[in-house]
Amino acid sequence: MAFKARLVAKGYTQRPEVDFEETYSPVAMAKSIRILFVIAAWYDYEIWKMDVKMAFLNGFVEEEIFMDQPEGFTAVGEEQKVCHLQRSIYSLKQAFRSWNTRFDEVIRGYDFIKNDYDPCVYKKISGSSVAYLVLYVDDILLIGNDVKMLCDIKAWLSTQFSMKDMGEASYILGIKIYRDRSRRMLVLTQSSYIEKVFKRFKMEHSKRGLLPMRHGIKLSKKQSPKTDEEFKRISNIPYASAVGSIQYVV
Numbered sequence: 001m002a003f004k005a006r007l008v009a010k011g012y013t014q015r016p017e018v019d020f021e022e023t024y025s026p027v028a029m030a031k032s033i034r035i036l037f038v039i040a041a042w043y044d045y046e047i048w049k050m051d052v053k054m055a056f057l058n059g060f061v062e063e064e065i066f067m068d069q070p071e072g073f074t075a076v077g078e079e080q081k082v083c084h085l086q087r088s089i090y091s092l093k094q095a096f097r098s099w100n101t102r103f104d105e106v107i108r109g110y111d112f113i114k115n116d117y118d119p120c121v122y123k124k125i126s127g128s129s130v131a132y133l134v135l136y137v138d139d140i141l142l143i144g145n146d147v148k149m150l151c152d153i154k155a156w157l158s159t160q161f162s163m164k165d166m167g168e169a170s171y172i173l174g175i176k177i178y179r180d181r182s183r184r185m186l187v188l189t190q191s192s193y194i195e196k197v198f199k200r201f202k203m204e205h206s207k208r209g210l211l212p213m214r215h216g217i218k219l220s221k222k223q224s225p226k227t228d229e230e231f232k233r234i235s236n237i238p239y240a241s242a243v244g245s246i247q248y249v250v
Contacts, residue, residue: 008091020093025100028120028136040143041186048142049169053162055138059088059098106160197245
């Protein structure tokens with residue numbers, strides 16, 4: 001068993017246009033990942049995965065942000081002083097955006113070209129060698145036809161950020177990747193995620209069906225809860241979470 005702690009900012013105290021401006025940050029589109037997987041399967045490209053450790057700590061803070069010294073780490077004799085943030089930390093409103101901006105600057109400095117339609121997809125070409133890089137928050141996919149080139153990219157990324165090499169990609173965003181390179185075939189399945197959803201909502205032993213509910217059922221307001229006891233029972237059913245989990249699958 002390991003115990004971990006994380007220093008976070010009180011982002012809820014930040015004021016718009018004072019402590020932060022823009023907060024939006026893109027992630028790679030699912031269709032972009034699928035398209036690149038099709039290309040990789042057809043041309044038998046390598047598909048590797050890397051993870052950026054503590055990604056949000058890599059971004060630089062542009063605004064003037066001050067923070068109380070963390071409890072237990074106060075400088076002796078300087079208890080009245082505060083911290084002046086130079087880099088982003090967790091829970092800052094702009095943390096995600098700062099990380100994405102930093103990564104974009106770094107990766108383009110290594111001759112990668114950003115895709116016009118997906119700002120989290122990059123391409124690098126050197127002679128007959130081609131490499132694609134996909135960024136989804138702190139997950140990185142490297143896809144290409146030249147092993148040496150991909151190894152050089154991994155080594156270079158490791159000099160810029162603290163990285164974890166995941167080897168050949170077997171999962172991405174909870175989606176299992178099955179590959180038969182001899183047949184140029186690649187299959188994506190969410191079976192593991194679906195099984196976890198079943199267990200979470202205690203439906204692992206439910207019967208399968210072609211429709212989400214029985215044919216002919218008519219819903220009406222008369223079926224709504226009427227007593228306090230019925231309202232309490234319904235409130236304990238995680239309906240919104242279940243719908244959200246299903247939407248993620250489809």
